[in-house]
Amino acid sequence: MDVGLFGQYVMNGVMLGMMYALVAVGFTLFFGVLNVIQFSHGDVLMVGSFVGYTAILGLTAIGIDNPVIELLAAVLAAVGLVAMLGALIARYLVLPLRSSPPLNTLLITLMLGTVLRESVRLFFPDGSNPKRFPSLLPTDGFNFGSFTLRVDSVLLLIAGIAVIWAIHLVINRTRLGLAIRAVAQDEETAMTMGINFRLVVLVTFAIGSGLAAFAGVMNGLYYNEINFSNGLLLGVIGFAAAIVGGLGSIYGAILGGFLFAALQTFGSVALPFASAYKDVFAFTVVIAIMAWRPTGLIAERESERV
Numbered sequence: 001m002d003v004g005l006f007g008q009y010v011m012n013g014v015m016l017g018m019m020y021a022l023v024a025v026g027f028t029l030f031f032g033v034l035n036v037i038q039f040s041h042g043d044v045l046m047v048g049s050f051v052g053y054t055a056i057l058g059l060t061a062i063g064i065d066n067p068v069i070e071l072l073a074a075v076l077a078a079v080g081l082v083a084m085l086g087a088l089i090a091r092y093l094v095l096p097l098r099s100s101p102p103l104n105t106l107l108i109t110l111m112l113g114t115v116l117r118e119s120v121r122l123f124f125p126d127g128s129n130p131k132r133f134p135s136l137l138p139t140d141g142f143n144f145g146s147f148t149l150r151v152d153s154v155l156l157l158i159a160g161i162a163v164i165w166a167i168h169l170v171i172n173r174t175r176l177g178l179a180i181r182a183v184a185q186d187e188e189t190a191m192t193m194g195i196n197f198r199l200v201v202l203v204t205f206a207i208g209s210g211l212a213a214f215a216g217v218m219n220g221l222y223y224n225e226i227n228f229s230n231g232l233l234l235g236v237i238g239f240a241a242a243i244v245g246g247l248g249s250i251y252g253a254i255l256g257g258f259l260f261a262a263l264q265t266f267g268s269v270a271l272p273f274a275s276a277y278k279d280v281f282a283f284t285v286v287i288a289i290m291a292w293r294p295t296g297l298i299a300e301r302e303s304e305r306v
Contacts (some may be wrong), residue, residue, distance in 0.1 A: 006269070008148035009106065011264035014258075015153060015222055018160035021257030022215040023238025025167060026208030031242075032184035033204045036094060036105045041115030041212055043237015044082060044089075048213025049133070049226040052078035056134055061137040064130055065137040074136070078213040086209025089200045091128060095201060113235070120230040130227045133220035156218055163214055164254065167207070171250065180204055184248070233279075246296025249291050255297055258288065 023045060052074035059070050069141045093112065097105045121127045137152035171177040182190040183200045191197050219234070220226045237260055245256025263285050267278035289297070 002011075003237045005146075007144070007149075009151055009265050009269055011149065013261045014157060015261075016264065017232070017261035018157060018164075019215045019222075019257075020237055020241045021254040022160065022211045022218075022261055023234055024241035024253035025164070025250055027210050027239050027242040028245075028248060028250055029180075029204050029208040031247050032178060033187075033201050034090075034094060034098070036102060037109070037239070038089070038094070038205075038208075039106055039109040039235070039239075040089070040116060040205070041208070042111075042231035042233070044085060044209050044231070045212035045216040045219075045234055046120065046226075046228060046231030047085065047216070048078040048082040048209075049216030049220045049230065050120055050131075051081050051134055052211065052217040052220065053131055053226055056136075070134065071136040074217055075214065077176040077177050079210040082213035082216075083206040083210035084117060086205040086207075086212075088121050089209070090202050090205035093182035094205070095198065117228055117232065124228070127228055132227050133224050133226050135221070135224055137221060141159055152221065156222055160218065163211065167211070167250070170207075174253040176200075176203065206222065212222075240283065240286050244296060246298040249298045252296050252298030259297075 012017065026041055027038065030036060030041070055073045055077035056070045059065075059073055065068070078089030089112065093108055095103060112180070135152075137155055139150070139152060141148040141150045143149075169177075173178060175205065179190070179195045179200050180203075181194055182193070183197060183204075187197055190200075214230070214232070216226075219230065238257070241256035241260045242253045243256070245254070245261065260282055263282035264278045267281035271277060271281065
């Protein structure tokens with residue numbers, strides 16, 4: 001294989017892995033604090049990408065044409081508004097069903113995903129067609145033989161690493177992170193120690209949804225296109241990554257995200273005659289891994305909830 005083409009495959013796999021990891025971490029956070037699966041998470045990501053896109057259009061409409069300002073506005077609007085959406089989902093849909101069977105929460109969030117997806121398709125101007133996401137990052141590149149490393153890809157990768165590192169610091173080095181870990185370990189004991197359970201859940205859902213929004217903007221910047229159906233597959237892949245990595249482990253979710261991207265990339269390289277089947281190949285391997293290790297690659301440390 002041409003070295004340049006191989007390098008491009010690797011870079012594309014790393015970028016996909018970063019986006020999958022951000023989505024998978026959200027699933028893990030939701031499951032950790034409330035033991036639920038938020039199946040509209042992928043569509044929340046899609047909403048984030050459209051919010052960012054709308055913010056850019058709004059700035060353009062009032063005559064602001066500065067890529068830095070547009071990029072900051074897209075990220076802040078997407079993360080901020082979608083974080084609020086995540087908190088509202090937790091407050092009005094997930095928390096009221098705490099005492100119900102888990103299947104109820106799964107079903108209501110699955111239906112919510114359809115509502116979000118169809119709402120964008122029907123009510124966003126020309127929402128059924130793909131939108132060209134503006135290219136706001138430098139398009140220069142560094143040439144290494146026949147491989148060109150794009151500056152925008154490097155910047156997106158650095159931003160993704162910074163966000164994941166920030167989440168690591170929040171979870172492990174702050175009082176909020178301590179409260180989240182306490183609730184995940186034993187919610188009743190956490191409440192008896194004075195931790196505001198409801199507030200922790202709302203903040204956790206806000207953080208997880210904000211991560212999805214960031215991934216949505218990243219996806220738009222990388223591919224320069226967004227679509228109302230983008231979140232469906234990204235949500236499924238993010239959930240699969242969280243499961244195979246070890247649902248309940250943030251580091252397992254990150255590992256699962258990069259593993260899934262690596263499998264897709266390998267499928268594209270190994271099956272050039274049928275690269276369209278790379279998702280089939282990746283999901284097949286993930287199924288095999290789950291059958292081999294049902295608890296995931298990094299199993300959550302079990303504790304009895306009393």
